[in-house]
Amino acid sequence: MHDLTAKDLADLIKRMAGRVLAEREMLNRLDAATGDGDHGSSISGALALAVQKIGALAEPSPQDIWLTTAKALLNGMGGASGAIFGTFFLKGAAKLKDVERISQADMAALLAAGLAGVQARGRAQVGDKTMVDALAPAVAAFAAAADFPSAWRAAADAAATGAESTRDMLARQGRAKYLGERAIGHADPGATTIALMFAAAAEPSP
Amino acid sequence: MSARTHKLINRPDAIVAEMLEGFCAAYSDIVQLTGDRLITRAQPKAQGKVALVIGNGSGHEPAMVGWVGPGLFDVNIAGEIFTAPGPQRIVEGIRAADCGGGVLVCVSHHAGDRLNAELALELCEAEGIDNVELVILYDDISSAPKGQEAERRGTAGLFFVWKLLGAFCEGDCDLAAAKALAEKVRDNTRSLAMSLSSCASPITGEVMFEMAADEMEIGMGLHGEVGMGRQKSLSADATIDLMLPPILEDLPFAAGDEVLVLLNNSGSLTLMELFILYRRVAQRLAEAGITVYRAWLDAYATTQEMAGFALSLCRVDEQLKALWDAPANGAYMKQLPPDAKDS
Numbered sequence: 001m002h003d004l005t006a007k008d009l010a011d012l013i014k015r016m017a018g019r020v021l022a023e024r025e026m027l028n029r030l031d032a033a034t035g036d037g038d039h040g041s042s043i044s045g046a047l048a049l050a051v052q053k054i055g056a057l058a059e060p061s062p063q064d065i066w067l068t069t070a071k072a073l074l075n076g077m078g079g080a081s082g083a084i085f086g087t088f089f090l091k092g093a094a095k096l097k098d099v100e101r102i103s104q105a106d107m108a109a110l111l112a113a114g115l116a117g118v119q120a121r122g123r124a125q126v127g128d129k130t131m132v133d134a135l136a137p138a139v140a141a142f143a144a145a146a147d148f149p150s151a152w153r154a155a156a157d158a159a160a161t162g163a164e165s166t167r168d169m170l171a172r173q174g175r176a177k178y179l180g181e182r183a184i185g186h187a188d189p190g191a192t193t194i195a196l197m198f199a200a201a202a203e204p205s206p
Numbered sequence: 207m208s209a210r211t212h213k214l215i216n217r218p219d220a221i222v223a224e225m226l227e228g229f230c231a232a233y234s235d236i237v238q239l240t241g242d243r244l245i246t247r248a249q250p251k252a253q254g255k256v257a258l259v260i261g262n263g264s265g266h267e268p269a270m271v272g273w274v275g276p277g278l279f280d281v282n283i284a285g286e287i288f289t290a291p292g293p294q295r296i297v298e299g300i301r302a303a304d305c306g307g308g309v310l311v312c313v314s315h316h317a318g319d320r321l322n323a324e325l326a327l328e329l330c331e332a333e334g335i336d337n338v339e340l341v342i343l344y345d346d347i348s349s350a351p352k353g354q355e356a357e358r359r360g361t362a363g364l365f366f367v368w369k370l371l372g373a374f375c376e377g378d379c380d381l382a383a384a385k386a387l388a389e390k391v392r393d394n395t396r397s398l399a400m401s402l403s404s405c406a407s408p409i410t411g412e413v414m415f416e417m418a419a420d421e422m423e424i425g426m427g428l429h430g431e432v433g434m435g436r437q438k439s440l441s442a443d444a445t446i447d448l449m450l451p452p453i454l455e456d457l458p459f460a461a462g463d464e465v466l467v468l469l470n471n472s473g474s475l476t477l478m479e480l481f482i483l484y485r486r487v488a489q490r491l492a493e494a495g496i497t498v499y500r501a502w503l504d505a506y507a508t509t510q511e512m513a514g515f516a517l518s519l520c521r522v523d524e525q526l527k528a529l530w531d532a533p534a535n536g537a538y539m540k541q542l543p544p545d546a547k548d549s
Contacts, residue, residue, distance in 0.1 A: 028410070036288045037410050074325065075292035078285050079263070082292055083321035121321060173317070 017047035019200035046077035063096035091117030128172035131190030134162040156202035163195040257303035269507035272538025278372040290318035296326035308337035308381030314360030348425030362470035363397035363518030373532035401514030461495030471505035
């Protein structure tokens with residue numbers, strides 16, 4: 001598979017937005033178990049805003065795509081989730097300065113920078129029952145793969161496994177940490193969203 | 207206990223905008239609605255003073271919209287329901303508040319509030335807005351053990367920080383002194399909350415968590431997260447007897463201390479119940495040799511129609527007592543000037 005262009009990145013965000021929107025009610029129900037029940041609505045709304053803003057850009061660069069997505073999440077969503085998901089794209093965007101075509105290695109570095117930013121901002125480690133439990137294995141699997149299609153596939157599988165693993169965890173960060181053992185039995189909505197986003201990335205480009 | 211789920215709203219996605227429109231229309235002598243859901247003072251503070259800003263999720267009214275005005279906040283940034291505003295909106299709030307003496311961004315400690323305020327300060331730095339500081343405030347003893355105070359959540363007891371800090375920043379202080387005063391009040395304040403019922407999310411219309419009719423729960427934050435200590439409902443006196451000792455032990459408050467007391471109605475408790483609860487608080491504090499300087503019994507920060515209350519104590523010295531007595535005029539926090547009380 002060839003390197004990614006700005007158009008490919010815009011398609012990628014669009015596919016992620018579509019997949020998250022399709023699962024909006026499922027994400028709301030997951031959030032209702034441990035939070036206030038609006039995660040699906042708020043993240044699907046912010047991703048739809050990102051798609052709309054990207055569509056309004058004239059000849060955007062790859063950095064413009066990622067930065068626009070970051071701003072839509074940060075400012076269109078608010079709350080802890082907006083700050084964390086927005087930081088993922090914001091730190092990735094910093095890696096795209098003057099980049100026109102993105103190789104698999106470039107994408108791996110971008111994802112790793114996003115993960116590092118998320119962990120620094122949220123102070124979360126693997127095992128804390130947060131989106132990091134899906135994101136960290138996905139980023140590692142992506143970097144270890146041989147080419148783009150297999151990298152997205154491996155990342156999607158790792159994210160799904162990671163999201164599922166949060167079901168039996170005690171929360172150590174975020175609002176659910178005050179639930180104690182009552183959060184056990186419910187998968188983390190943020191980790192589930194990450195799994196959906198990587199699943200969308202692994203779908204064949206239209 | 208089943209919660210009321212029908213709310214008198216128009217559309218879930220218009221709640222915040224329509225609520226702010228009504229609020230600012232009703233209290234136009236005190237506040238105005240500017241920019242993107244910024245509540246600012248109708249008459250800005252004098253040039254050169256430290257300005258106070260707070261962003262917070264909506265749905266907790268009168269917090270914090272009712273606390274903008276002389277002697278209190280300069281700007282409140284209202285987020286979506288139970289959701290902290292994003293960083294760009296906080297930056298706009300900082301710009302709107304700045305009157306040349308620096309801006310203190312106050313954060314009631316929840317993940318969303320802290321993360322977005324930190325991002326906002328990074329944006330300020332990138333945009334060359336200097337003389338902005340962040341202060342993280344917390345008081346809920348049920349949210350992290352003693353010794354890990356910085357992990358605790360911000361809840362109703364921050365009422366005291368806002369009132370005393372607001373009065374302090376009407377005077378001639380600098381930003382560092384304002385931040386130090388906020389931390390002083392925080393470090394002398396402790397709270398614990400309880401609830402008898404759940405509430406319905408105004409967005410989804412769903413009850414936020416289930417509670418049996420004969421149960422109560424001690425240790426619960428502002429958003430309806432499940433806390434700790436569910437048990438059979440008790441009488442007013444027995445409830446206070448359970449809640450006051452851990453508060454006193456945590457600081458600790460000791461004989462000879464003087465305190466401010468808040469009984470915050472989290473939604474649908476009656477004033478009658480608050481008065482009966484306070485009667486027991488006053489008895490127990492007197493037994494412990496602790497003097498109440500002033501008490502405040504009202505709905506300051508709510509979680510919709512949740513039936514419950516928070517008990518908060520703040521240890522005060524002469525400086526803090528004078529700041530408590532200083533005038534304030536927010537739509538939902540008023541303090542007359544001392545000379546007006548004497549006449």
